[in-house]
Amino acid sequence: MGSHPNPLPTPVTSAGADGLAALLARPGKAVVALDFDGTLADIVPDPEQARAHPGAVPALVALAPHVASVAVITGRPAEVAVRYGGFAGVPGLEHLVVLGHYGAERWDAVSSAVHAPPPHPGVAAARAELPGLLERFDAWQGTWTEDKGRAVAVHTRRAADPQGAFDALRAPLADLADRHGLMLEPGRLVLELRPPGMDKGVALAEYVRETGAETVVYGGDDLGDLPAFATVDTLRAKGHPGLLLCSGTGEVPELAEKADLVLPGPAALIGFLASVAARL
Numbered sequence: 001m002g003s004h005p006n007p008l009p010t011p012v013t014s015a016g017a018d019g020l021a022a023l024l025a026r027p028g029k030a031v032v033a034l035d036f037d038g039t040l041a042d043i044v045p046d047p048e049q050a051r052a053h054p055g056a057v058p059a060l061v062a063l064a065p066h067v068a069s070v071a072v073i074t075g076r077p078a079e080v081a082v083r084y085g086g087f088a089g090v091p092g093l094e095h096l097v098v099l100g101h102y103g104a105e106r107w108d109a110v111s112s113a114v115h116a117p118p119p120h121p122g123v124a125a126a127r128a129e130l131p132g133l134l135e136r137f138d139a140w141q142g143t144w145t146e147d148k149g150r151a152v153a154v155h156t157r158r159a160a161d162p163q164g165a166f167d168a169l170r171a172p173l174a175d176l177a178d179r180h181g182l183m184l185e186p187g188r189l190v191l192e193l194r195p196p197g198m199d200k201g202v203a204l205a206e207y208v209r210e211t212g213a214e215t216v217v218y219g220g221d222d223l224g225d226l227p228a229f230a231t232v233d234t235l236r237a238k239g240h241p242g243l244l245l246c247s248g249t250g251e252v253p254e255l256a257e258k259a260d261l262v263l264p265g266p267a268a269l270i271g272f273l274a275s276v277a278a279r280l
Contacts, residue, residue, distance in 0.1 A: 008275055009261055011243065015236055016260020019243030022215040027066040027280050030215035032273070033204055033228070036074040036081050038221030039247045042266050043188065045157055047146055052085040055270045061092035062277035068213050072098045073200045075185075075192065075224055077149050078107040078114050088112055101150040102194070102224075103203025119150045120195035122180035127152045133176060137168055151194035162189050187222045188251060201227025208235065219245035219269055222252055229258050245269060 011017045023030045034040055037047070040056045064070045070093075074081045078100025082088050087096055087109065098107040105116040127147065134140035134154070142159035145152065154173060159165035166189055177184040177193045185192040200220070208216055208231075216235055218228045232242040246252075246259035247269045256262050263269040 008279070009263070009272065011260035013260045015241075016243050019215060019217065019236075019241040019260065022241035023067075023217060023243060023276065024279060026215065028068055029213060030067045030217060031069045031071060031208055031211055031213040032063060032067055032217045032219075033071040033073050033207065034218070035200070035220035035222070035225050035228075035247075036072055036076060036085065038188070038266070039219050039269060040072065040085065040266060043221075046144075047155065050084055052087075053266045053270055055267065055274065057086055057090055057093070059270045059274040059277065060096065061090060063273055063280070064093055064095060066277065066280040069207075069211050070096050071204075071207055072096070073103065073203050073207075073228065074098070074100055075102055075148070075151065075153075075194075076100055078105040078116075082107050097207070099203045099207065101148070102198040102200055103206065104150055104195075104198050116150075120182070122182045122195065123150060123152060123193070126176055126180045126182060126193050129176060130154070133172060134169070137165075137172070140165065140169065143169070148192075148194075150198075151192055153190050153192040155190045157189040166191065185224055187224055192224075199227040200225060201229075201231040204228045204231045205234075208240075213240075215241045215243075217243045217245065219247060220255065221247040223254060225255055226258070229255065245272070 037050055041050045041052050044050050060070055078098045081098050094109050096109045105114055107114045144155045156162045156165035173191050174184045182193045183196050216232050218232050229244050232244055236242045244260045246256045246262045249264045250256050263272055
């Protein structure tokens with residue numbers, strides 16, 4: 001195996017240390033699940049310009065043959081995450097699965113087809129009302145609406161006062177979501193309206209059950225990843241080793257404080273995965 005000049009960072013919790021040890025000892029029994037934006041791809045002002053970090057695909061290719069499965073769990077449509085990630089047709093990623101729209105859609109590399117149920121009618125209704133609602137607020141200028149098909153998101157990152165716009169729009173968007181049977185999911189300067197019952201925790205739990213994995217690694221960067229963190233905690237309570245990775249430098253303290261290992265952004269998280277792969 002040779003020596004490893006770069007030691008792996010040590011998880012700050014004993015549960016995380018157990019999860020990392022289980023991953024290294026029995027990788028074939030482990031699922032590695034990862035968010036896309038902010039985790040495998042740097043956060044950029046325009047979400048349509050987001051692309052996987054250059055090291056992401058090589059790291060996943062190095063890791064995938066050793067583990068039971070690698071899954072990308074994202075709020076984006078599955079097909080968009082596959083395109084922006086550069087995941088299609090990559091030798092070594094034949095068993096990659098992308099769970100898009102928080103698990104409502106599924107793409108797998110074997111068939112390269114997307115499977116999805118019909119969209120929730122409330123999304124189209126809310127989307128139609130959004131322009132009129134936003135124009136009633138001075139803060140809306142510079143905001144950008146992203147149509148995700150099964151969800152719709154309002155980004156305030158490019159507004160003159162990004163946090164002010166986020167705060168001003170949160171209550172009216174929550175009301176809009178409520179009227180159409182949707183839920184409002186806040187994130188890093190983004191407010192997303194989407195159907196209930198779609199979250200990364202549910203998607204991760206179902207995927208772990210399907211694969212029969214013993215150990216679960218999950219990496220994310222935002223509030224939408226908290227349900228997946230909670231799923232790993234639930235599995236750990238049932239005797240499944242788990243490792244929680246947070247990508248970032250504390251931008252989302254609610255996530256960072258629950259993580260076993262905080263890695264300063266996508267480059268560091270991908271470097272960690274590559275280091276794990278090198279040891280396997």
